[in-house]
Amino acid sequence: xxxxxxxxxxxxxxxxxxxxxxxxxxxxxKKEKLTVKLGIDPTANSIHLGFAVVLxxxxxxxxxxxxxxxxxxxxxxLIGDPSGKNKTRPMLTKxxxxxxxxxxxxxxxxxxxxxxTKIVYNSEWLSKMKPEEIVKLTSQYTLAQMLEREDFxxxxxxxxxxxxxxxxxxxxxxxxxxxxxxxxxxxxxxxKFNFLVTRYIQEKYNQEPEIAVMMPILEGxxxxxxxxxxxxxxxxxxxxxxxxxxxxxSIPDNLIKRYFSLCTSxxxxxxxxxFSLYNNPKDIxxxxxxxxxxxxxxxxxxxESYDEFINVYSKRELPSNIPLIKLPNSLIDNDNNIxxxxxxxxxxxxxxxxxxxxxLSHGGIYLNGNKITNKIVKYSEPFILRLGKFNYYSLxxx
RNA sequence: GGGCAGGUGGCCGAGCGGUCAAUGGCAUGGGACUGUAAAUCCCACGGGCGAGAGCCCUACAGUGGUUCAAAUCCACUCCUGCCCA
Numbered sequence: 499x500x501x502x503x504x505x506x507x508x509x510x511x512x513x514x515x516x517x518x519x520x521x522x523x524x525x526x527x528k529k530e531k532l533t534v535k536l537g538i539d540p541t542a543n544s545i546h547l548g549f550a551v552v553l554x555x556x557x558x559x560x561x562x563x564x565x566x567x568x569x570x571x572x573x574x575x576l577i578g579d580p581s582g583k584n585k586t587r588p589m590l591t592k593x594x595x596x597x598x599x600x601x602x603x604x605x606x607x608x609x610x611x612x613x614x615t616k617i618v619y620n621s622e623w624l625s626k627m628k629p630e631e632i633v634k635l636t637s638q639y640t641l642a643q644m645l646e647r648e649d650f651x652x653x654x655x656x657x658x659x660x661x662x663x664x665x666x667x668x669x670x671x672x673x674x675x676x677x678x679x680x681x682x683x684x685x686x687x688x689x690k691f692n693f694l695v696t697r698y699i700q701e702k703y704n705q706e707p708e709i710a711v712m713m714p715i716l717e718g719x720x721x722x723x724x725x726x727x728x729x730x731x732x733x734x735x736x737x738x739x740x741x742x743x744x745x746x747x748s749i750p751d752n753l754i755k756r757y758f759s760l761c762t763s764x765x766x767x768x769x770x771x772x773f774s775l776y777n778n779p780k781d782i783x784x785x786x787x788x789x790x791x792x793x794x795x796x797x798x799x800x801x802e803s804y805d806e807f808i809n810v811y812s813k814r815e816l817p818s819n820i821p822l823i824k825l826p827n828s829l830i831d832n833d834n835n836i837x838x839x840x841x842x843x844x845x846x847x848x849x850x851x852x853x854x855x856x857x858l859s860h861g862g863i864y865l866n867g868n869k870i871t872n873k874i875v876k877y878s879e880p881f882i883l884r885l886g887k888f889n890y891y892s893l894x895x896x
Numbered sequence: 897g898g899g900c901a902g903g904u905g906g907c908c909g910a911g912c913g914g915u916c917a918a919u920g921g922c923a924u925g926g927g928a929c930u931g932u933a934a935a936u937c938c939c940a941c942g943g944g945c946g947a948g949a950g951c952c953c954u955a956c957a958g959u960g961g962u963u964c965a966a967a968u969c970c971a972c973u974c975c976u977g978c979c980c981a
Contacts, residue, residue: 657977721934730923747932780931811932853925856940860926873947886926
């Protein structure tokens with residue numbers, strides 16, 4: 499076990515806010531193993547780099563030897579965290595949640611040490627709460643306190659619906675910490691309100707308030723909004739190496755340093771060195787992309803993706819793996835002519851014929867490197883289509 | 897329980913009897929430019945048929961109605977907000 503000062507420095511590194519450091523120090527000197535809580539909302543079925551920021555901190559606390567609990571919020575998912583939302587979330591069924599978790603947990607293992615992780619479902623205790631206990635819990639907090647919260651306040655002011663059950667979310671989340679007697683809770687800074695409620699409630703239940711370790715919210719590849727699935731600006735940690743690489747390359751230049759600090763373990767002084775070494779941000783971004791891909795897919799795959807990226811996206815050469823698409827024989831007539839609109843639609847490359855026509859009329863279809871303008875073309879192998887800038891498909895006879 | 901205002905395309909939001917597959921913004925897709933970009937400019941953005949002009953189908957919460965004609969009017973139902981109890 500490292501000394502307290504060193505631990506604190508590591509814990510607060512790259513955080514957005516910690517409430518509060520003095521209490522953390524006290525806890526660390528008093529107890530060797532702290533109880534660390536991370537609640538996850540099992541509505542997602544894939545983890546993206548934004549959430550990985552929090553998971554990486556969780557991993558750090560594991561490496562520091564603390565007792566780490568991962569709470570699968572199957573009960574609270576029935577409510578849906580209202581944080582940052584301007585709408586009531588749809589409720590999920592138990593089955594949906596169960597299904598999501600099956601793909602979710604293996605992904606977690608890419609970042610955290612599952613052998614050291616105690617995985618618990620909060621329905622274990624929340625479902626067993628008696629109405630009397632719920633009344634006691636809810637009596638600890640007032641409506642005015644709840645409405646201080648930014649998103650509730652906004653929704654209330656702009657006449658958006660707020661269901662009563664949404665008000666319970668922070669309270670149940672708080673109760674999780676009471677149940678675990680949590681010393682530290684991890685989360686994004688968007689959880690601040692919930693964490694403050696939790697600290698307050700813990701005290702009401704005669705517990706020491708937990709330390710809230712809050713990580714920054716990583717911007718998505720649009721560079722503006724927080725990374726999230728619903729905005730489709732995310733980079734999933736289970737994405738294919740090249741897809742991941744390309745997405746990382748597409749982040750705005752001004753986010754390069756942020757991604758380095760939040761998504762990699764490269765020390766900031768090394769990043770500064772890179773910036774003095776290279777003039778073109780693209781070159782630094784290439785290093786960033788390679789680094790992140792290697793975290794999730796290993797160095798070999800990262801190098802392969804790098805080469806592939808240079809080939810396909812810089813040099814505009816053919817990718818090494820072009821998906822093969824089977825072409826039904828009926829599409830090719832006796833004169834070996836093929837209607838490209840029908841072909842795209844029937845092979846699923848275009849969602850509708852209208853979409854395929856749009857592509858064609860905008861000059862977005864290339865056959866073996868040549869732009870095509872007529873929907874009827876002669877079929878001969880190889881028949882490599884490029885749709886848009888970088889989507890290649892090789893169509894072969896069935 | 898009473899009164900009022902609403903529910904329109906992925907989202908926001910105009911339209912309030914024919915000229916509406918529905919203005920505008922955002923998002924998205926394609927093109928030009930480029931560093932994969934970004935910024936900027938151009939184009940498209942329900943679906944089917946057609947080389948094309950165009951034609952047809954399905955859509956404006958739901959159901960039923962009025963009308964030659966309805967996103968637009970009426971009735972009822974569902975959903976949301978506000979005011980009064």
